[in-house]
Amino acid sequence: MADEWKAPEDKGEDKSWKLLEKAVLAGVQEQRRARRWGIFFKLLTFAYLFGALVLFAPWKDERGVTSAGGSHTALIEVRGMIADEENASADNIVGSLRAAFKDAGTRGIVLRINSPGGSPVQSGYIYDEIRRLRAEHPQTRVYAVITDLGASGAYYIASAADAIYADKASLVGSIGVTAAGFGFVGAMEKLGVDRRLYTSGEHKAFLDPFSPPRADEAEFWKSVLQTTHRQFIDSVRKGRGERLKDAQHPELFSGLVWSGEQALELGLVDGLASSSQVARDVIGEERIVDFTRKDTALDRFAKKLGAGVAAHLSLWLGLQGPGLR
Numbered sequence: 001m002a003d004e005w006k007a008p009e010d011k012g013e014d015k016s017w018k019l020l021e022k023a024v025l026a027g028v029q030e031q032r033r034a035r036r037w038g039i040f041f042k043l044l045t046f047a048y049l050f051g052a053l054v055l056f057a058p059w060k061d062e063r064g065v066t067s068a069g070g071s072h073t074a075l076i077e078v079r080g081m082i083a084d085e086e087n088a089s090a091d092n093i094v095g096s097l098r099a100a101f102k103d104a105g106t107r108g109i110v111l112r113i114n115s116p117g118g119s120p121v122q123s124g125y126i127y128d129e130i131r132r133l134r135a136e137h138p139q140t141r142v143y144a145v146i147t148d149l150g151a152s153g154a155y156y157i158a159s160a161a162d163a164i165y166a167d168k169a170s171l172v173g174s175i176g177v178t179a180a181g182f183g184f185v186g187a188m189e190k191l192g193v194d195r196r197l198y199t200s201g202e203h204k205a206f207l208d209p210f211s212p213p214r215a216d217e218a219e220f221w222k223s224v225l226q227t228t229h230r231q232f233i234d235s236v237r238k239g240r241g242e243r244l245k246d247a248q249h250p251e252l253f254s255g256l257v258w259s260g261e262q263a264l265e266l267g268l269v270d271g272l273a274s275s276s277q278v279a280r281d282v283i284g285e286e287r288i289v290d291f292t293r294k295d296t297a298l299d300r301f302a303k304k305l306g307a308g309v310a311a312h313l314s315l316w317l318g319l320q321g322p323g324l325r
Contacts, residue, residue, distance in 0.1 A: 072289040073279035074100035074109045082118030082126075082153045087294050090125035093157075096293040097126075101133050101140055103291075108283030111144045111161060112275050117152025117174065120228055127235055130160035143282060145275045146170045151257055155268070156232060159239035163270040165278055166260035172268050175236060176255025177229045179221070182209050229253075243267040 076096040082088045100109050117123070130142055144150070144158035146166040151174035158164050166172055188195060188210060195210050206217050233253050237244065244267045246252040252266060263269045273281070280286045 070287070071105045071107050071285055072287045073283050073285045074103065074106045074291045075275065075279075075288050076100060076109065076111050077290070077292040078111055078113045078115055078154060078157060080115060082115055082122050082157070084119065084122060086118075088115060088118070088122075090122040090129075092293045093126045094129045096291045097129060097133055099293070100291040101137050105289075106140055107285040108279070109140060109142045109291075110275050110278055110283075110288070111142065111158065112147060113144055113150045113154050113158055114147040115151070115154035116149055117154050117156070120153060120156070120177070120232065123153035123156040124231075124235070126157045127160040127239075130157070131239075134160075134162070141283070143278050145273070145278055146172055146260070146269070147274075152176070156235060159236045161239075163282075164268070165271050165273040166263060166269045167274070168259065168261040168272050170260035170263075171257050172260055172263035173252075174255055174257045175232060175253045177225045177232065178255075179225060181207065183213065184210050185212050240267065243270065 076093065078088050078093060080086060080088050084090070097109070100106050134140075134142060141162040142160075144161035144164045146154075146158060146164065147170065149171045150158055150164075150166065151171060155173055155175060185195075197205055197208065197211065199205050203217060203220075205211050207221070236253075244252065245265075249266055252268075258266060258268065260269060260272055264272060276286075276288070279288050
């Protein structure tokens with residue numbers, strides 16, 4: 001009797017376990033499905049946002065106008081540091097200049113400058129291209145308008161224009177070359193740090209901040225800076241011609257910076273005026289169209305992504321060792 005009574009109880013427990021197992025399996029499967037759908041909807045949302053960004057972001061507008069329509073004054077901004085990969089790079093400024101000169105409606109070009117300068121190479125590229133385009137399109141004149149600051153490489157660029165204008169309080173000039181760094185030799189000695197540097201070539205550690213300076217290398221570096229300074233001076237003289245009054249003021253090329261009012265007296269600028277004044281009163285075309293070419297948001301994202309990937313890849317491959325610099 002006892003065995004007959006226990007048999008159905010065992011069957012009942014077996015059914016309960018099977019039901020419990022099915023419920024657990026169903027819950028696991030439901031979680032997996034929910035995870036898959038979650039991933040799917042996240043990917044779908046990302047694709048939608050990316051598509052909207054591509055379709056509606058003003059990629060073309062950031063590249064600069066290629067055909068403005070009607071007569072106008074073409075405006076090109078030279079803002080911030082003049083360097084590769086920056087908005088004021090030679091690629092961007094030269095591309096803007098070519099588009100402005102090519103447009104049939106351009107009556108004159110204004111380079112609106114607010115920059116402390118930067119790379120002499122990038123500045124030289126822009127300077128040379130301005131002079132080339134001016135010779136190719138003699139009917140289209142280029143005017144540089146300095147706002148807050150037009151110093152060093154920025155003035156280098158401005159000197160290629162037909163005329164330069166500034167505000168009376170603008171800072172203009174700084175015709176000089178600089179290179180700076182730090183020396184950590186004394187700090188290392190105090191900390192008890194031993195510098196171990198292995199090179200092939202007597203001067204390969206030239207300018208190394210953790211090594212003591214050498215008189216012969218300092219003299220050589222000074223000659224490099226003097227050569228670059230001479231190139232800068234020659235370009236400014238060529239661009240400004242007899243308008244410069246350096247004979248009366250020998251400190252003109254010393255690296256000093258001047259107010260717009262002083263710069264007018266020295267022949268560094270031709271007048272005091274804003275961009276709109278130059279467009280209206282000098283070029284004779286009040287309508288201004290911005291031809292400034294800038295990196296698009298996609299370009300900036302790609303550069304940041306590329307720089308990050310390159311940095312991690314170089315670390316992974318062990319490429320942070322000796323290099324040609």
